[in-house]
Amino acid sequence: MIVNFSVKPVNVTGTHIITRHSGIYQTEESVEYDYYSPYSWFEITVRNKSDGKILKQAGFGRQYSQNLNQTMKILNQGNLLIEMDGNQVTASIDMSVEKEGNIANTTSPS
Template sequence: MVSLVALLAVSGCVAPPEASTTGPVDLYDPNQFAQVTAGGSDPGLLAQATPFQTTAVQTQGYSVIEPPTQIPEDMVCLIFFSDYAWTLESNRTAKNFNLLNPPMYINYSITEPFNVTGTKIVTEKGKEKTVKYSYYSPYAFLEITVRDPVTGEIFQQDGFGKDYGSMTNKTIQITKPGNLLIEIGGNNVTPSVGFWVKPVGNINDPAVNVSALECRSQDYVKRLHQ
């Protein structure tokens, strides 16, 4: 009994092991520990990838609105076209348009100008002979006038007949911005007249479907009917 007490006295007290909050990281040695750090890690075993793109499920009561088709800047669209038959007397009509993004193109084509026809006797080399003649009526004309609707100031005027020449097809370019009064007048002619403008800045009515309009390049419209 004395020997056992002596042995305990020599050995002393053994301290208990300290508590630890770390966990094993090496399966080979369960007694190996490492401190846990925040932020995660990436050893480079996974390649970077793009998330799979899924089709959005349409919620009942809502609709997907497609973005409007953008018209290139150099394109112009036909916003007005009309045929006229002015054969017996002088006529005139007018349209208003607020041109915010010039230019505007007005083109016309006269399909059946009124002709004066007949016969006359001429003398050639001392001999008389009858020849036929045909020319545009001196009363036939088409006149397109662009003016200020308030002051009446004329910005541009062109057409067929009078002092404008005998071109039955022509494109008139309007570069004056602002509110315009466009008058179309004529006599003894059957013209077709069209107005073209850039949709950006000029066609602002949401009820107008721009993609349904006829749109062409400006170079095409300048050469139209020529």
């Protein structure tokens, strides 16, 4: 199974007013900032449904990278449980499996 996901985290933007001192002169300057919210994160966990064992994890933020677009390749077969969790993100997920060999060929007897 291939899982492609992309996240759009909440962006924090604003302006700080800073004061620069040089001798007796003082000037104010505005500095704009723009960054991902430190509270934005997303995580996908793939588990074996029968025993709960974690087979694969990936995500954005927290202990994961800041990559907005990622791909997970799950090679395990069987009954899988896919958990998704996050905060302050919009996530788009696309899951696909190979068509060939995915479902046993069932033919009815003649």
